[in-house]
Amino acid sequence: MSDIRIETPDGSYDNEDAYNRVIGYISNKTYFGGYGFYYSQNPDNSIIQQFKLSETYSNHKNSQKIWHFYITFSKRQSLTDLLKLADQIALIFARQYQIVYGLDTDEGRPHLHFGVNAFSYHPDIPVLTPESMQDYLTNLQKELQHWHSFKNITLQFQGKKG
Amino acid sequence: MKNTERVDFRLPSETKELLKSLASKKGLKPSEYIRRLIEQDANNISCRQQIHNPSHEQLIENALPINVFTNGLLNNPRLTLEARKIITKEMRNYVGY
Numbered sequence: 001m002s003d004i005r006i007e008t009p010d011g012s013y014d015n016e017d018a019y020n021r022v023i024g025y026i027s028n029k030t031y032f033g034g035y036g037f038y039y040s041q042n043p044d045n046s047i048i049q050q051f052k053l054s055e056t057y058s059n060h061k062n063s064q065k066i067w068h069f070y071i072t073f074s075k076r077q078s079l080t081d082l083l084k085l086a087d088q089i090a091l092i093f094a095r096q097y098q099i100v101y102g103l104d105t106d107e108g109r110p111h112l113h114f115g116v117n118a119f120s121y122h123p124d125i126p127v128l129t130p131e132s133m134q135d136y137l138t139n140l141q142k143e144l145q146h147w148h149s150f151k152n153i154t155l156q157f158q159g160k161k162g
Numbered sequence: 163m164k165n166t167e168r169v170d171f172r173l174p175s176e177t178k179e180l181l182k183s184l185a186s187k188k189g190l191k192p193s194e195y196i197r198r199l200i201e202q203d204a205n206n207i208s209c210r211q212q213i214h215n216p217s218h219e220q221l222i223e224n225a226l227p228i229n230v231f232t233n234g235l236l237n238n239p240r241l242t243l244e245a246r247k248i249i250t251k252e253m254r255n256y257v258g259y
Contacts, residue, residue, distance in 0.1 A: 020259060023257060023259065024257065024259035027253070027254055027257045027259060028254075028259075029250075030247065030250070031236060031246055031247065031250050032250045032253055032254065033229075033232065033233045033236045033237075033250075033253075034229065034233070035226060035229040035230075035233070036222050036225065036226070036229065037222070037225055037229070037256075038221060038222075038224070038225035038228060039228070039253075039256045040256065043258055046256060046257060046258020046259075047256055047257045047258055048257060048258040048259060049258055050218075050221075050222070053218045054218065054222075056218075057217075057218050057219070079243060080237060080239045080243075083236055083237035083246075084237045086237075087233050087236070087237050090233070094226065094229070098222065121218065121219055121222040121223075122219055123219065
């Protein structure tokens, strides 16, 4: 049995509503953080709008707007440790892509959700394609073994086990 | 060498003398002195625009230290979990959902 599972849930992430759905869902978790956004009282500059602006200003095109993945653990972990882990993982993306994370404590076994903008806030940096996202998550799989000595880490990327 | 074009313009005599004097102090011809002044001014305007009208990219880059600060609070073990929930609740005000 896996110590950790990294999974990208099925779903449609290529419509205008994708940012609202994913960021709205993750920000409603018990704890919520992330990188690549500022705090503005102006609704035109909300966090969701800031994610959308990266697509607007990008020099690249892509149908998928945002990536959603989550990490579950076979054993109960402390919430503080999970928040630290979430932060470490978010920092992998933060220099190029906006990311939000949420710690879900509702179902008894805490787990982490991440929403990564497929469009970089640097207009020239390419979008996160399925191939590049899979590379990121495969690297994350390896990093988690180094950071926390979890032995069995399963990656299920768009339905395929890796 | 870049292509150049001729520009004729009139100056009051004293301004023309001042131009010659200032250029000479820098070891430049008057035309070269004026060219540098124009380039410097263009550069200053560009810098001011970046400060007063930052791009989306600049705004996000500028926000990263703030994100480091708030995420640091979220995973600070000295704060109670309840306090960290309050931080999350405050952050939700800015999501726009």
